[in-house]
Amino acid sequence: MISVRGLTKQYGAVRAVDDLTFDVAPGKVTGFLGPNGAGKSTTMRMVLGLDRPTAGSALVGGRPFGALAEPLRAAGALLDAGAVHPGRSGRDHLRVAARTHGIPQRRVDEVIDQVGLGPAARRRVKGYSLGMRQRLGIATALIGDPAVLLFDEPMNGLDLDGVRWVRRLVRGLADEGRTVLLSSHLMSEMEQTADHLVIIGRGRLIADASMQEVIRGGAGRRQVRVRTPSVDDLAGALLRAGLRVHPAGDGELVVDGGTAETVGDVALSVGAAVHRLVEDQSSLEEVYLDLTGDSVQYRVSDAAELVTR
C-alpha cells in the first residue's frame, strides 16, 4: 500500500507536485497518468525517499520509505533504466544490489530468469539495448521480492513482445497481491493493463478511480448503435426521449448520450424490433485527452509558435 497525503514539491518557482492525496491499493495495477511535466516522476521519487516533499507525506506500508529497515524488500522501483554502471555486467549490478541490501544471491539468477535477460546478463551494460536496460531495471526492482512496485515508463524502448511481457509481468505481480504503480504514455497499453487510475496534471489530482469509472466518466461521448427494421419509428421515439439520433444507413441508427438500456427500453416502448444493440465506449485515450486538455504544459502548437518567431 502506498499512501500519499497532501504531497507537495516546489522547485524554485515550479510547483511540480501540488497537494496530491491518493492511495495505491495492493492486488491491483494502478496506472499513473499525466502529460509531460505533470509531476509523476517527482511523486514517485518522493514515495521512494529520493526527493524530500515540501509539504505532505508519502508512505509505503504505513512508513516513510527512508525509515524502512529493509527498503528493497518493501518497495522496488524502475525509475531511470539508464542509471546503471555501464562497465559492469547486468549480473554484477544485481549481485551488488543484493549484497548491499542483505538479499540472498540466489535471487540474482531468479530475477535474471524472470525478466528473460538470459546470457546477456553476463555482458557489460554499456552494450545493452534500451530494452535490455529496461529488463535489467525491472530485475533490480524485483530483487528484494517487494510488496510494492513502482514502474516509471517500463515499456519505453521495448518492442511489441517486450511490451506484452511487461503487461503480463505487472498483471502477475498484482495477482500475487502486490501493490503496483505504473506510469506510461501508451494509453492503449494502460487500458489493457491497469485496474485503477490516478491521473494528474500540473501536479494536481485530476482523477482517482477505477478504469471502468474513468472510461464511463467519458460518457458524454458515449454512442449506442442500434439496428432495427423500424428505423423511422425508433428514430422518432428516441428524439422524443431527448436523445440525439443520426441515421447510419442499412437500418442502423447512432444515438448520442444514451446507454444501451435506454435505447433498448425506448425500442420496446414503440414495439420496434432490435436486431443489434452496441454501446461504443470512449477509449481511455479519448477520455484522458478530455480530462487533461487544460493541463498540458507543452503543445505542438506552442512549439510551432516558437519556431516561427
Ligand SMILES: Nc1ncnc2c1ncn2[C@@H]1O[C@H](COP(=O)(O)OP(=O)(O)OP(=O)(O)O)[C@@H](O)[C@H]1O
Ligand atoms: N530537480 C528538478 N529541479 C527543478 N525542476 C524540476 C526537477 N525535477 C522536475 N522538475 C520539474 O517539475 C515538473 C514535474 O516533472 P516530472 O518529471 O515529475 O513530470 P513527469 O510527469 O514525470 O513528466 P514526464 O511524463 O515528462 O516524465 C516539471 O515542470 C519539471 O520541469
